[in-house]
Structures are given as C-alpha cells and as structure tokens.
Amino acid sequence: MQTALLFPGQGSQYIGMGQDLFTRSIVARRTFEEASEILGYSVSNLCFQGSEADLTRTDYAQPCILTVGIAAFRVLVERMEREPVYLAGHSLGEITALTASGALHFADAVRLVRFRGMLMRDAQKHKAGSMMAVHGLTPQVIEKECLEPEYRGLVVISNLNSSRQTVVSGQVNALTKIKERFTDLGGHVTPLQVDGAFHSPFMKNAAMQLYDELRLIPFHSMRYSVLSNVTALPYPNVNCIPSFLSEQMVERVRWQGCVQFLMERQVYNLIEVGPGSVLSNMLRREKLDACMIQSMDKKEYLQKLIKESLPKGNRAVSYAHYLKAALCAKNYNIHGETSNYLKEVAGPFRELEQLARSGDVADGNAKALEALNHILDCKMTPAIQRGGILSHIAEEGVVRHV
Structure with a gap:
C-alpha cells in the first residue's frame, strides 16, 4: 500500500501540542531547541504552556x-x-511538507513561516478579517451567495476542503451577516481559530512581500514529491516554490483536489504528521473505505511507534560507528551543487571525527546522532536506508534515538 504524509495548517494548534514527542524523543527535543534558537523564544514553552490567545496569533502559531x-x-x-510517494500539506502545512522533502532547510523554513505569519497578521491591522467553515452546502451554493451584491468582494471561498466542508474568508462584519444566510439555507457554520482572512484577495500585498522574500531563499532537490495547494498537482520543480507559495496566500486551497489526486493513484495509506487530527478526521468523514488513515498526534500510535523504535541490547556504541555510518552512507544528493554540499556536511563530519578520536562511547549521545542525521539529510538518504543505518548502529549497542 502506497503512503502519503499529510501536514496540517493553522487551526490545528492546541495547548500541549508536541509535548509527548518532546518528552519521549531526543530528535524531537532537538528540533524544538533549534527552532527556539532561531526565534529567540522557547517554542516548547509556547506550545506546552502558552495561552490560547498566543497560539491563535498567526506569527506565533505558524512557527510552532x-x-x-x-x-x-x-x-x-x-x-x-x-x-x-507523496507529501501534502494544508496551507501552512505545504511549507512543512516542502521542508520534510528537503526543498527547504529547517532553519530557513522557521524564518520563512515567522515572516509569513507576521505578514498575514499585519494585513489585518486595518481590515479585521476571519474565516469560517461551512458544512452541508455545496461550493456552488456558497459561491452564489458570496457573489450577491451585499457580500461581493467582502466574502470569498478560500478553502475547498472536502465534499462536506468549504471555508470562506472575509471581513468580520460581512461574515457575521452571511453566516445567517448560510444557516437559513440549511448549512452549519463553524468559526476558525485564525485572526485573518487568509487565502483571499485581502492577502494581496502580503503575497507580494512573501514572493520577494522567497526569492532570497536557497531551495534544494526534493526527496519526495510534494503536492501544491494551488494546482492540486505535484510541484514540477523547486523553481516553482516562490510563485506557488505566494499565490497560495490569495488563491483557494484545493485540498479536496489533493486528496482526489492521491485516491486516483491508489495512495491509500495516509498519515497525518503534526499537531491535532484535523486532516485525519476530515478524511474519515469522507468515508474513504480503502484507506488506512492514521494520526501521529494520537497517543496510541505515537506510543507504538516509539516502543518499536527502541533497540534491544544494553551496550553503548562507539562514536566510531557513527563516523563510519556517515562516511559509508550513499550520497543521493546528485542534483545539488558540490560546494554547497561540502559546506553543509563539513561541520558534522568534523564533530564526529573529534568524538571518535576521544575514544569514549556514545551512551545514547544526542550530539553524535544529531550530526549523523544532519549528514544523512544532506545526502538525501531515503527513509528505508536511513532506518537500516540506524538499526545497524543499534545492533552494536543501545542508541536511544527516540
């Protein structure tokens, strides 16, 4: 069964998100620490103990x-x-998917989404906007209402999420009025946890500024194919990233089209990777009987995953094994520039060499694992090969990599 990984967007946040990962996994903990260093505040504190108001703020929610x-x-x-075989993300989640694919380095992605969140927040300073989900009405009926003179230019369809849910964006006053109209027509309306009219013409200036910023970011070859929200098709190449991500801010999110693309190609194992189960629940309501739908935010799935990942044995691992694994791993990054590749791997290699020369052993050492994982990222090592490398090291002793 072919697999696709799905990454949620804004609205999936909640207080306590990621805490199980942080507590149980060295890799996850390092990810939080890296983001905190870049942003200048504790991402873990904001995620675990932050207020609902803070986590609703676009400039905080998106990096988290x-x-x-x-x-x-x-x-x-x-x-x-x-x-x-595919990665797909809903709105902000598309940037997470591109990062997971290797197209964006994590540090660049964190800075990008912080900038994106600030742009989207600032776009609403003079025109208060929001979004709401409409259930029980077809997109055609909703579109017809949005084009009525009373709402034209003030409310637009922003997300085609599923056969059961369409999202509209617009000015708060206009949304309040049209909500009554949707209810009268038999629809059910749910306000979203966002502070702006995203994916609408209200974001035009923000989209232009985002495009300018995106043109300054280096992009890299993708390990996995990523679907675009704008086209509901895979990215042709990384050169499309600036235009697609900036267009996404003013265009409809065609999530239903992305799911349809996967179904047509019999990609039936769908795993939601990130906070909450918004995408998983949406898919289950579609009654996709052939699909296996899972969410990493479900405690039982995460516990099973982490339990299976703990290797047997009680011996520590020599740092030399990490260095050998890093040197012997095949380089799949054949399309990248050699100079950039060497620059990226030089530091982690030196760190492993210094650790190996120390003659000590790595009893679950996070530094050695982090350096090795960085090198495997640069080499674009596929997941299966990566798992084999780490399992081989685990056979030499205990490697608590999660």
Whole structure:
C-alpha cells in the first residue's frame, strides 16, 4: 500500500501540542531547541504552556505548528517501512511538507513561516478579517451567495476542503451577516481559530512581500514529491516554490483536489504528521473505505511507534560507528551543487571525527546522532536506508534515538 504524509495548517494548534514527542524523543527535543534558537523564544514553552490567545496569533502559531510537524516527521521517518510517494500539506502545512522533502532547510523554513505569519497578521491591522467553515452546502451554493451584491468582494471561498466542508474568508462584519444566510439555507457554520482572512484577495500585498522574500531563499532537490495547494498537482520543480507559495496566500486551497489526486493513484495509506487530527478526521468523514488513515498526534500510535523504535541490547556504541555510518552512507544528493554540499556536511563530519578520536562511547549521545542525521539529510538518504543505518548502529549497542 502506497503512503502519503499529510501536514496540517493553522487551526490545528492546541495547548500541549508536541509535548509527548518532546518528552519521549531526543530528535524531537532537538528540533524544538533549534527552532527556539532561531526565534529567540522557547517554542516548547509556547506550545506546552502558552495561552490560547498566543497560539491563535498567526506569527506565533505558524512557527510552532511547523516545528511540531517536522519533529514528528523526524521521529516517523526513521521507523517507516516504506518510503512515502507523496507529501501534502494544508496551507501552512505545504511549507512543512516542502521542508520534510528537503526543498527547504529547517532553519530557513522557521524564518520563512515567522515572516509569513507576521505578514498575514499585519494585513489585518486595518481590515479585521476571519474565516469560517461551512458544512452541508455545496461550493456552488456558497459561491452564489458570496457573489450577491451585499457580500461581493467582502466574502470569498478560500478553502475547498472536502465534499462536506468549504471555508470562506472575509471581513468580520460581512461574515457575521452571511453566516445567517448560510444557516437559513440549511448549512452549519463553524468559526476558525485564525485572526485573518487568509487565502483571499485581502492577502494581496502580503503575497507580494512573501514572493520577494522567497526569492532570497536557497531551495534544494526534493526527496519526495510534494503536492501544491494551488494546482492540486505535484510541484514540477523547486523553481516553482516562490510563485506557488505566494499565490497560495490569495488563491483557494484545493485540498479536496489533493486528496482526489492521491485516491486516483491508489495512495491509500495516509498519515497525518503534526499537531491535532484535523486532516485525519476530515478524511474519515469522507468515508474513504480503502484507506488506512492514521494520526501521529494520537497517543496510541505515537506510543507504538516509539516502543518499536527502541533497540534491544544494553551496550553503548562507539562514536566510531557513527563516523563510519556517515562516511559509508550513499550520497543521493546528485542534483545539488558540490560546494554547497561540502559546506553543509563539513561541520558534522568534523564533530564526529573529534568524538571518535576521544575514544569514549556514545551512551545514547544526542550530539553524535544529531550530526549523523544532519549528514544523512544532506545526502538525501531515503527513509528505508536511513532506518537500516540506524538499526545497524543499534545492533552494536543501545542508541536511544527516540
């Protein structure tokens, strides 16, 4: 059964998100720490003890959701039995998917989503906007209402999420009025936990500024194919990233189209990677009988994953084994520039060499594992090969990599 990984967007956040990952996994903990160093505040504190008001703020929510998603992905990727054939993310989740694919370095992604969140927040300073989900009405009926003179230009369809849910964005006053109209027509309306009219023309200036920022970021070859929200098709190449991500801010999110693309290609093993179960629940309501739908935010799934990942044995591992694994791992990064590749791997290699020369052993040492994982990232090592490398090291003793 072919696998796709799905990354949620804003609205999936909640107080306590990622805490199980942080507590149980060294890899996840390092991911949170890296994001905190970049942002200048504790991402873990904000995720675990922050207020609902703070986690609703776009400029805080987006880096936190990205961090939880990448932390979960890094834990999952070492234990996957098969490579995913596609990655897809809903709105912000598309950036998480691109990061997981290797197109964006995590540090660049954290800075990008912080900038994106600030742009989206600032876009609402003079025009208060929001979003709401509409259930029970077809997109055609909703579109017809949005085009009525009373709402034209003030409310638009922003997300085609499923056959059961369409999201609209617009000015708060107009949304309040049209909500009554949708209810009268037999629809059920749910306000979303966002502070802006995202994926609408209200984001035009923000989209232009985001495009300028995206043009400054280096992009890298993708290990996995990523679906675009704008086209509901895979990215043709990384050169499309600036235009697709900036267009996404003003265009509809075609999530239903992304799911349909996967179904048409019989990709039936769907794993939601990140906080909450918004995408999983949406898929279950579609009654996709052939699909296996899982969420890493479900405690039982995470516990099973982490339990299976703990290697047997009680001996420590020599740092030399990490160095040997890093040197022997095949380089799949054949499309990247050699100079950039060497620059990226030089530091981690030196760190492993210094640890190996120390003659000590790595009893679950996070530094050695982090350096090795960075090198495997640079080499674009597929999940299955990566899992084999780590399992081989585990056979030499105990490696508590989660």
